[in-house]
Amino acid sequence: MRPTYMPQTDVSARALQKGSAEFLVLAVLDGPQRHGYEIAQLIETRSDGRLKFPAATLYPLLYKLEKRGFVEGRWVEKAGQRRRRFYRLTAAGRSALGERRKAWQSFFEALDRVARVKPA
């Protein structure tokens, strides 16, 4: 994935986000279907503005996940609104998310034991 443009975070945070970007998007989609801007907003709000997913980062990621069959997008037209593309997890996406959760979990436990950091 390409380096993300994030003026408010330092290099190491950027690197961390790069490794976890797919995980973050999959996690945000665990629940109701959401459109692109919603996904970006959710990640930003939940991370207190520390993680940002501008369009240049988000869409390539979404399309890639879609190609791999982890998410599924479809166009929804609501009365009086412009059509938007909503994304939701597929079964494959759900199991991939589960695996990643486990992996990150064990990684953080290891980190904590070694470097004494508690995952949020």
Next chain:
Amino acid sequence: MSEWHGFVRRHLPPLGIEPTREIEIVDELALQLESAYESAKARGASEEDARAQASVEVPDWAALAATLARIERPTAARPTLGSPRAVGFMSGFIQDLRYGTRALMRSSGFAVVAAATLALGIAAATIVYSLVDGILVRPLPIHEPDRVVLARELTPQGVDMSLSWPNFVDWQARATSFDGVAAWRGIPSNLTGIDTPRRILVRQVTWNLFSVLGVRPLLGRDLTSADEQYGVDRVCLVSYGFWQRELGGDASAIGRRITLDDTPVTVVGVLPADFTVARQEDAFLPFGNFYPPGHFMLARGNHNGIALIARLRADVTLDEARAELAVIARQLAEEYPNTNSGQGATVQPLMEVLVGPVRTTLTILLAAVGVMLLIACVNIANLLLVRGATRAQELEIRLALGAGRWRVVRQLLTESVLLGVLGGAAGVALAYAGFDAALALLPEDQPRLHTVALDGRVLAASGALSIATGLLFGLIPALQAGSRGGAALLRSARVSGAVGARQNTRRALLVAELALAVVLLAGAGLMVRTMGNLLAIDLGFEPSQVLSARVSLPPARYPAAARLDFVSRVEDRLRSLPGVADAAFTISLPVQGSNWNSVFIVEKLPVPPRADLPSAAWTPVTPSYFQTMGIRLLRGRTFEASDRLGVPEVAVVNETFARRFWPNGDALGQRIKQGWPEDQTPWRQIVGIVNDVKTAGVDQPAAMQAYLPMAQVPQTSLTAVVRTQDDAPRLAGPLESAILEVDATLPVYDVRTMDQVIERGVAQQRLLMVLLVGFGGIALVLAALGVFAVTAYSVSQRRHELGVRIALGADRGGVLRLVLRQGLATCAVGIAIGLAAALTVTRVLETLLFEITPYDAPTLAGITAMLLLVAGAACFVPAHRATKVDPVTALRAE
């Protein structure tokens, strides 16, 4: 649509993916930017700040486009060079190529038709070009070939004639125009002392030939003047091919002895691999070594196949050399009036002597293949235009998405070049498949035929041609499609029912296609008529079911009596073969040209000056020759067993001979004498008159011919002829065996049916006919395809108009006539232009035509009728479809 759509479209470079998917992506990005902008505004940002925050969403559009393109095209190999921006043109090209491949695969029917059309064109072009390149273009494998000339004598009538040896010696001594003067003489010889005796191509040459040509032996030494002395051990240089085949291809070959015509010959040198002049000569022997002083071959009046080969001095032109040899020939005529009076000289570049006779044929073929390829290009251009119309929407979207005009043109050109390359590859494969068949159309003794090859040179030309044709047929459609105006026009054309500029382009291309097809077909038609005329000629004998084979007796081992014994023993064996009706021997076959021409005098008639002495073909034959060949006896008798050595000599003459000297009286009983008046040849009494036989060639008038009983003039160079009861070719093996049973050391060669001999006699016309008819046939099919495509498209564009007409009460027959009339009107214009062009162009065929003029009205009328018929049929299908237009549906569609 929001302003952010426009923003995204302006900034995002084309992705080169499915247009609908591209639209979706643009939509999503625009929404995202718009949302960012709106929420910034909602947070109280100024207009300017809100815009700035939105544009931060995509800091690098080119990078984003590259990433998206990579993701959206899963099969894509990732570019390995630097950033997407840096790979610029190359990645664009790869993108075009990939997109083009998919576009072609989507419309595979179109692609197959177009590529097959091209494949035929490229295959024909490849083969014809290989012939032209191998025979006409490649330089001779000698030093500065342009300066090497070949000179011969001219008879008082101005006909080419080989030099006599003493005349050659005098020309060599007196001429100052040359850096070196040599001579050669082709003399096929029997190679024996090997498993199967073979006939090989040998040249007797003066010792200095190779230094004149600027060729040095690869191995061993050149000939020396000492080798040319009569009586010294005979030596030879052999060709590279002979060295490889017969001598094992190693250095020990030098000094080896081979047996040629029963004489041992020592190999002293091997020539370079590429050295072949006219044909694939096997060995070169010194001329002078063969003949003792006083031998008849060395007589000034004996013209026996010698040609002078010389290298022009750098400061002398061909014309100056011609003038000098003409002066020398005049001097010799004064010095030796008995043999040389009236004789002149002719000098030509060696290359011209070798390939001049086929230059016209090959040039015509090259032009014809060019025309055919042009037709194929026009046809594909037309198909592309029609297809461009159906793709208009896709292209419009691409243009609207911000693709530049040049970008779309480049994309379409890439597609057509891809098509060209596909067709080219298939064409080259076809050319390989048809190569041998095409070569077989040329006479096997065609000089330089062995240099013809489908090699890198030819393939490179074919490759370039494929790309060029791709560009050629792609250019007009691409330029039209690339213009926004064009796309808009299409839309309006559909709405208004107007025919539009595209339709005019298509019609113009169709006219051009038909005109070119007429020219090709006219050429093909004329050659068909010529072949018909040639084959309908009464040759004066019955060629079917006659088989012939040649054999040469070594004179040393076969004195006169042995020759006669050989002939009668072989004849007996042949007659006893099952399926053989009769057998005979001759020295010259009809059609192939006489192997013995000589002047003669007629008893009781005044002897004309030497230069005006009559000349005839002299043909010793065995008694059964006339019956075997189906030559009719008109008066008197043919030969009998009693016509042998030691009894008064007799002759049988042909009608032309008899009529020339005795137009009213009877030739029977008159006497003639072959040779110069002073020659010690016997007087021969005419005992029979037979019908004329085409001796010099199918298209040559019959000349005077005198047959002699072979028993009175025993020969060594013989041709056996056999009339079979059924299948002549089947007897080739038994014929050969019958000869070998009598003498196993004799190579039997040129085993051919008379039909094959005749075909070889008309080989150039046949080559032209077969290929022109092939090209013409393809042109006809392509023209039909073009007419169909254009008419069908026109009908589909006019559904609305036709629907209105039908709704307003036009009867369906009227609609049919309307469409047919308009379609055929276009065709008629093309055919008319083509006829006018054909009248000019077919003149180049004139020298090859037989008993027909290039302006032959029936041929042109036939071509016109055929084309109109085909065009009519091609128009009829879509016209008929037009009558089926349902007015309600057609109107509702709008």
